[in-house]
Amino acid sequence: MGRIHTLPVSVVNRIAAGEVVERPASVVKELLENALDAGSTRIDLALEQGGIALVRVVDDGGGIEPEDLPLAVSPHATSKLRVAEDLEHIGTLGFRGEALASVGEVARLVIRSRTPAAVAGASIEVDNGRSGEITPEGCAVGTTVEVHQLFGKVPARRAFLRAPTTEWSHASEAFVRTALANPGVAMSLVHNGRRIHDLPATTSWRERIGGVFGAAVAEKLIEVEADDGEIAIHGLVGRPDDDMASGRLQHLFVAGRPFRDRSVLHAVQEAYRGLLLSGRQPIVFLRLDLPPEMVDVNVHPSKLEVRFREPSRIYRLVLSSLRAKFLACDMKARLESPAARDWAPPATAGDRRGGESRYPAWFGQPAVREAAESTGWRQERGGSSAEVPVPAWEQATAPAASGAPTAEEMAVQMHNRYLVVESPEGIEVIDQHALHERVLYEGLKAAVANGALEVQPLLIPERIELSPTELEVVNEHADKLAAAGMRVEPFGGATVIVTSKPVLAGSTPAAALVREVLDRLASNPGGDGCMLVDEVLHGLACKAAIKAGDPLSQDEVDALVRDRRRVQDAHHCPHGRPTSLTLSRQELDRQFRRT
Ligand code: ADP
Numbered sequence: 001m002g003r004i005h006t007l008p009v010s011v012v013n014r015i016a017a018g019e020v021v022e023r024p025a026s027v028v029k030e031l032l033e034n035a036l037d038a039g040s041t042r043i044d045l046a047l048e049q050g051g052i053a054l055v056r057v058v059d060d061g062g063g064i065e066p067e068d069l070p071l072a073v074s075p076h077a078t079s080k081l082r083v084a085e086d087l088e089h090i091g092t093l094g095f096r097g098e099a100l101a102s103v104g105e106v107a108r109l110v111i112r113s114r115t116p117a118a119v120a121g122a123s124i125e126v127d128n129g130r131s132g133e134i135t136p137e138g139c140a141v142g143t144t145v146e147v148h149q150l151f152g153k154v155p156a157r158r159a160f161l162r163a164p165t166t167e168w169s170h171a172s173e174a175f176v177r178t179a180l181a182n183p184g185v186a187m188s189l190v191h192n193g194r195r196i197h198d199l200p201a202t203t204s205w206r207e208r209i210g211g212v213f214g215a216a217v218a219e220k221l222i223e224v225e226a227d228d229g230e231i232a233i234h235g236l237v238g239r240p241d242d243d244m245a246s247g248r249l250q251h252l253f254v255a256g257r258p259f260r261d262r263s264v265l266h267a268v269q270e271a272y273r274g275l276l277l278s279g280r281q282p283i284v285f286l287r288l289d290l291p292p293e294m295v296d297v298n299v300h301p302s303k304l305e306v307r308f309r310e311p312s313r314i315y316r317l318v319l320s321s322l323r324a325k326f327l328a329c330d331m332k333a334r335l336e337s338p339a340a341r342d343w344a345p346p347a348t349a350g351d352r353r354g355g356e357s358r359y360p361a362w363f364g365q366p367a368v369r370e371a372a373e374s375t376g377w378r379q380e381r382g383g384s385s386a387e388v389p390v391p392a393w394e395q396a397t398a399p400a401a402s403g404a405p406t407a408e409e410m411a412v413q414m415h416n417r418y419l420v421v422e423s424p425e426g427i428e429v430i431d432q433h434a435l436h437e438r439v440l441y442e443g444l445k446a447a448v449a450n451g452a453l454e455v456q457p458l459l460i461p462e463r464i465e466l467s468p469t470e471l472e473v474v475n476e477h478a479d480k481l482a483a484a485g486m487r488v489e490p491f492g493g494a495t496v497i498v499t500s501k502p503v504l505a506g507s508t509p510a511a512a513l514v515r516e517v518l519d520r521l522a523s524n525p526g527g528d529g530c531m532l533v534d535e536v537l538h539g540l541a542c543k544a545a546i547k548a549g550d551p552l553s554q555d556e557v558d559a560l561v562r563d564r565r566r567v568q569d570a571h572h573c574p575h576g577r578p579t580s581l582t583l584s585r586q587e588l589d590r591q592f593r594r595t
């Protein structure tokens, strides 16, 4: 007897379920897609325990005829295509006809449905592969699908599910992506009985983005449009200074579907090159509209990846449309123009930028520098030296080293972003942001470790409107925020107030600090307590640090270079980027053929 045999349907289904149903988020995605394909105008999603205990989707779409119910839950049964050619121009989100069958194999699935023409509806239940009878039911027009206890009877799969909070973050992400792709459909999300999102139908993509991530984020987005006759791009993208620690706010859509694509994201990053610090991520919402034959969505079981017929054309269009917009907004000027004069202090007679030399006369010569000070370029810029404001970080760190700077602390700022210093080895070029971030991070970390973090209560607490997801993060991690000096309290709805921040954070607005930190926490759902506090400190340091492009007074430059001595690993910023580069004297001598 041969050893090859055809697998029973239930085994085939379980194998398919492994592909389609990975976790509650995949169930959410499939059920929402079915509701959209049914032409719903309103979709309500409810989850219990991150979706592990229950996923329920209620829609007001076209419904399922009672006699079709058994087909809806059997594999490769679909109403969405008939012949292979239909695959060439898919207009629906689903078409494989395997989602409900797969889910029914690994959970208890209940479907109640009624078509608009019918006077009553019907229901069917599939309990871990065992299908029940069609039962008449009086229900509203539309369909309700419930998935109870996912993998409840498949321990091997259940073991791979993470804690409910982690599953929740994936499941809510799936909801968010669908909601962003379909602003015209009213959608709501309830978790463990709590209403998280309630999004009215809208024709404005910006409004939907605001509904999901908060109006504060949406208002500032820049609109990008491009159309080459076939491919249209519609984007809402962030300003470079609203950069993020993670790519959490990067969403791509094609033909109404969220998708992931390295190449498109790379084009976006290229467009931001020079405008963002390395490691920082822009906010991007991008929608591509192109003829169906130019994109294949049938390359991935959960259809998250798509294949474009002309990927390089899309790459170029994305890159050029964003670039053109940025140039029009004149954003490049801030970081790239060598003469970012607007950002520099006003030129004066003793201007260190002026004169024949591009370098100040006293560069590298302590004696001359004293003279330069007494001839008073500083006075010209800011009154008497006594009135020169003390830099924010100087107020906070241990007593400032006093007295004239030593030769190796002689530093000068260049291009509003680098500090050039003479060092025993040669010439050192310091990245002002990276160094300051390091200084702040080390300062915060030491203070937290010693229980000596100086916290500044805010005279006027700052109110911040958060997105529902951010609010969840605040609720979950308020203790870590507090440990880092950020006291955040609920203020009704999605609003919180910040009542304190660490003194080290200087004058950076509390809202900016909180958003940065929440972004990091949200993209890091699995970390332990200590790690998360550290993440908060990184976030604070990054946001509070001076930026590339910020002009500094000489006092600030000196203070920063002095502080460098106090931090343990001054040569790397917390992201692991170098804070300074050295051009050795040896190398200089060699280049000038002195040796
Ligand atoms: P697919 O979406 O790939 O067709 P599914 O297993 O997800 O496969 O669904 C099977 C069929 O059940 C669909 O083709 C559709 O006819 C029907 N169906 C599923 N969900 C709904 C819904 N919410 N409203 C109306 N019909 C639905």
Ligand code: MG
Residues within 6 Å of the ligand: 030, 033, 034, 093, 094, 095, 097, 099, 100
């Ligand atoms: Mg489907």
